[in-house]
Amino acid sequence: MPYFRGMKNNFLSKLEVSNSFYWRLIFFGLMAFQMISCSGAKQDSESESPQSAQEVQVKKTEPKVEEEAAPKPKGFPRLNEKNAEEFLRQYAEDHPENRVKITTDFGDIIVELFDDTPLHRANFIYLVNRGYYSPTEVLRVIKGFMIQSGNSEEVEAAADRMLIGSYCIPQEMTLKHPHFRGAIAMSRIYDDNPEKCSSAYDFYIVQGTKYHNVHIFQAEEEKGISYTEVQKERYKKEGGAIHLDMEHTVFGRVVKGLNVVDEIANVEVDASNWPIQHVGLSMEVLPNE
Secondary structure, eight states: OHHHHHHHHHHHHHHHHHHHHHHHHHHHHHHHHHHHHHHHHHHHHHTSOHHHHHHHHHHHHHHHHHHHHSOOOTTOOOBOTTTHHHHHHHHHHHOOOOEEEEEETTEEEEEEEOTTSHHHHHHHHHHHHTTTTSSEEEEEEETTTEEEESOOOSHHHHHHHHHHBOOEEOOOOOTTSOOBTTEEEEOOOOTTOTTOOEESSOEEEEOOBOOOHHHHHHHHHHHTOOOOHHHHHHHHHTOBOGGGTTTSOEEEEEEEOHHHHHHHHTSOBOTTSOBSSOOEEEEEEEOOO
């Protein structure tokens, strides 16, 4: 019996070794098959179009890029068509400031903002406080008409607009504030904008031209409005941009630096009225007087 028991034990030992060998052989075979499969998959991936590979890469890194490039500003919502008006009304109450200094390459311009255009005043003060207009540049110049700024194509400005939001401002037009020389108003789009909502960023300052009685009469007839005698005299003596009345919201006026406006209006421009010479701007809110 001990002999047979010894033969049995010896047989089992050989069987265990044999099984171990075969299991190792199977394991390494599977590993080799997996490596070949991965290699084939890699070759298939490399044969994809660059666009597809880029899309995969973007999807993997997108959350990190968004977090680094567009952090959510603390304390300020991203404005849109639904929340902008409510935000600006509250901002108007919290920030009664109505004077802004515009520093240019040609000197300083001081503007006073009207209290009876609270949304536009608040929006302008808000953007100045957010640093959106510091720096910016003059984008369009038409001598005898106006100088325009605000919607810069610079990368930093575009990034700021993304952070602040995409919205328009409900119009606050009134004949109390015509487009006299020195008026500051917001631009707007004309297509699909029957409410005449204002641009959130783009503004202009009127240099203007002088008008005769016939021009004023024509404007009244075309627009169905009536100017006071004082307003008519100002258009004749000081000038402005009468054709824009009741088309754009005037929300302030230049109280100092009209000569700077004139100097900027004299710069050389290209075929699209873009200044050939870069005209830089920066702004700061001033205390109320």
